[in-house]
Amino acid sequence: MTPILQIRDLQVSYYTDLGRATALNKVNLDLNSGEKLGLVGESGSGKSTMALAMMRMIKPPGRIEGGSVTVGGVDLMQLSDEEMRMSRLSRIAYIPQGAMNSLNPVMRIGAQMIDAVRAHVPDMSKEEMTERCMQSLESVDLKRNVFSMYAHELSGGMKQRVCIAIGILLKPQVIIADEPTSALDVVTQRQVMETIDRVQKEIGTAVILIGHDMGLMAQFVDKVAVMYAGRLTEVSTVRDMFTNPMHPYAQALIKSLPNLSNKGVFQGIPGLAPSLLRIPSGCAFHPRCEKAMDICKTDVPAVERYDGDRLVACHLYAERA
Amino acid sequence: MTTATTIAPPIQPSRWKLLAGYLRRNKSLAIGLGIIFFLVLFTLHGFFAVDEARAYPLKAKPKQPPGILDFSSPEWPGKLPMGSDFFGRDMHAAMVKGMWQTALIGVIAGALGTFIGVVLGFTSAYFGGLFDTIVKGICQILTPIPVFMIQIIIAASLDKRDVTIFTMAGIVVMLAWMGPTLVIRSQVLSMKERQFVSVAKLSGVGNGGVIFGEILPNLLPFIAAAFVSQVFNGVFSSFYLAIVGLGPLREPLLGNIIWAAQSQGAFFNGWWWWPIWPASAMVLILSALALINMGLDELANPRIRRTE
C-alpha cells in the first residue's frame, strides 16, 4: 500500500538578522490512510514549522528550501499558488488551537463554514452547503443551532469542535491538528481527542497530532514521532515508544513522564534545547546525551529502520542496522 | 567536553553611530527631525540677520515682491529678500519672528498639556478609586465637545487688545489635557498589571520607587509621543484661532499673517508671496511634527515598521 502522505527531504529555514536558522532539516515521513501519528518534541523543535510547511504556509522570513510533500500522489510543492489554495482543506486540512482566537469574532459560525465550502465547490447550492455544514457540526457533537451563533457565545471546547468541524468539511486525506487541546481543561481535552478519534474513523483520513502531552497522546495515536532541533529522531508505534524507546532523547522524554514507579519524582532532561541558529555538529542531541560517543560530535546519524517499522537516527544502534 | 565555540564579543558601536543607524531605518523620524533642524537654523540666522522690529507694520516699503527671486539685481537678494506685505511688514523679519512665536505657543501648550496629562493620568490610574472615576468621567464628558468651538468662545470673550501669545497658549491648553490624560492613564493601568511592577512591589519598593524607578522610564516613549502630538495640536488650534481673526492681531503669527493676507485678497491682487511664506512655514512645522510623531509611534510599536 502506498502511503497517503509522503514527506521527503523537507527543509525549512528562517532568515533572521542573526543568520539562517534551520527549522526543519531534511525530514522524511510516511503516513498511511487511517493512521494517526503523534508528533512530539520540545517547543522550538520544529513541530509547528513542519505543519506549516506541509500546508505551504511558511511566511517570510521563513522559506521552504526543498523537499516534497506528496498527498495522494500529488506533490504539493509542485502546485501553483492557486492549486495549493484549492488543496488546502480539500486535500490537507489544518486544525488550529481553536480555543483561543481562530474564529472570526464578527461572522456567524455558519458563514465561516460556508465560505470555506464555497471556496472549493463554488457551484454547490446554498441548501446543500448549509446541510453539509450542519452535518459536520453534528458529527463533532455540536447542536445545529451553533451554525447561527458567534464565537464569543461558545465555550473553549465548543470552539475547538467548530475548528474540527471546519477541518473535516471537505473530507481531506490528511488532517494536521496543531495542539488542539492546549488551553482546554482536562475533561474537555479528552472529549476533543475522542471527537477527533471518531471523525477520523468515519472519514478514514490520516491524522497528524501535534502536541507535547505525551500521556494524552499515547491514548489516541498509533505511532509517535519525536522531533529534536528540526530533525526526526525516532518514529515508533505507541507501544514500542513507551515500553522500549531507542533514541536517548526519546528515552529521556519517556523517563520525564510521571508514572507509578517513579512516584512523582520529576526527572527533567539536563541541558537546554539548542538554538536553531547554532545547531550542534553531528547529532544535535549529543551535548545533552549521556551515551554520546566521539562519532556523535562529527557525523549526523542517518535514519535507519529497526525491528520492522521503527525508524531511529542514532549511532548507538549502527551495528544492528 | 562540549563543542561550544567561544564567540568574540560583538564590537559595541558608539552611541552616535547607533542613533544614525536607527534614523536611517526610521525615515519619518529622520525627515521630521531634519525639517525641525532646518527651521531652527533659519530662526537662528534670523536672530543675527534681521531686525525683528521690522516684523511690524509701516517698517518697510509695502507690497514689494521677494528680492530673492530677482537674480538679475546687482544687490541680490536685496533689502526685502522675502518681500513685504500690504501693511509694510518686512516678510523676512515677520517670518523669523512669526515662526518662533508660533512654535512657542505650540511648545508651551504642549508642555503644559502633557504635564497636566501625565500628572492626572498617573495619579488617577495608579491610585484608582473615586479620584480615578472622577478624572475618567470628566475626560469622557469633555471629549465629544469640539475643542475648537470652546476655544472660539474663550478667545471671543477676551478683549482682543489683551490677547498675547501667552494667552493664546493658555486658551489652547485649557482643553488640551484630556487626550494625554487618557493615554497615560491607560498605559499606567496596563503597566501596573505587568510583572516587573509586581516584583518591585513584592520586594518592598515604595510607591515613589515604583513610580519613578519602574513605571516612569517605561512610559517615556508614550510621554514623548503625547508631547509631540500636543505641540501639533497647539500649533494647529492657535493657527485656526488666528485664521478666524481671534489671534493677537498685532503679532506676526503665521496664522495672523495668513488671515491678514486673506482679508486683503492677497492672491487676487497678485501679492502671492504674502500668504505663501507663512503657509509653507506652517506646512513645514506641522509635517515635521506629524512625521516625528509617526516615527515615535514606530519606536513604541515596532510591528508597524514591517509594513514600510
Add this chain to the structure above:
Amino acid sequence: MKLRLILRRVAFLIMVVWAASTITFFIPRMSDRNPIRERFAELARTGGFSASDLEVIVASYNKKFGLDKPLWEQYVDYIGSVARLDLGVSLNRFPKTVMEIIYESLPWTIVLLFVSAILSFVIGNLLGAVAAWPKSPAWMRSVATPFIMFMGVPPVLLAIFLLFFLAFRLKLFPLGQAYSTGIAPDWSLSFVMNVAWHQVLPAVSMILGSVGGWVLSMRGMGVTIQGEDYVNFAEHKGLSGRTIFRDYYLRNALLPQVTGFALALGSLITSGAVVESLYALPGLGQKLSQAIQANDFLVIYGIVLFITMSVATLMVLVEFLYPLLDPRIKQD
C-alpha cells in the same frame, strides 16, 4: 438590560450637553465684556444716540435678557432655554433668532461635512488597510504615503491654495459661492449639478486634509489584525485572498475606526467652519465667522453650542449603532 444601556447613553449625552452649555455660560461672564453695551457703543459711535441714551438702552436690554438677575438665576434660565433649544436672538440681525440662522445655514454644512467626512473615511481606511496588507501590490501600498504627508497641511491652507491655483489661475472651478449667481434655487438637475460643482474644491480640501489620519490609524490597526489567528486560519481554509481581505481582515480592522468617526466629525467641523467662509458657502461656519467679525456674541455661543450638541449626539448614536456591527457588544 438593554434599556439600562440606552438610559446610560442618554444620561451621558445629557451630561455632555450640560457641560458644554455650562462652559458657554460661564466663560463669557468671566471676562468683563458686555456684548450688548459693546454693540450699542458701536452704533453710538457711528452716530445715532448719545451716551446717556446708551445707558438707558443697555439697562433695558439687560433687563430683557435677564442680565440684571443674580448669576445663579441667569444660569438656571439659561440651562432651561438651552433645553428648549432657545438660543437667543442675533444682535446683528435682530430680530432673527439664533435658531433661525442655524436652520437656514444647516443644510449647506450638513452636505459639505457629511460628504467629505464619509469620503475621507472610506478612502482613508481603504488605503490604510491596503497599505498594511502584506499581499497588496507595491504600487497600491505606496499610494498611501502621499496622503499621510497631507496630514501636515491644514485643510484651510489647502483650501486657500486650491482656490488660488485651480479656481483663480486656471479657472477650472468657480471662485466660491454656493451656486452661480443669477440662477434661481430649485430642485432641477442642472441646479443640483451647479451646487455640486461649487462644492468640489471645498470638499476636496477637507478630504485631502483629513484622509491621512485615517490612513495612519487604519494601517496601525491592520498590522494588528493581520497577526490574528482567525486571519491565519482563514488562509488555512483555502479562502481566496479577496474573501480574507474583505471578511476577515477589513471587517475586523474597521470596527475600532467606526467609533472614531463621530470624533473625527468634531474636528472636521472645525476645518469646515473656516473652509466655508473662505469659499463663501452660506453654511454654519460662514455664519460663525461673520458673527466673530461682528462681535455677535449670542450667535457665536449659539452656533458653538449647537455644533457641540450635534457632535455629542452623533457620538452617542454611533455607539448605539455599534452593536449592529460588532456582535460581541450585545452581551454586556
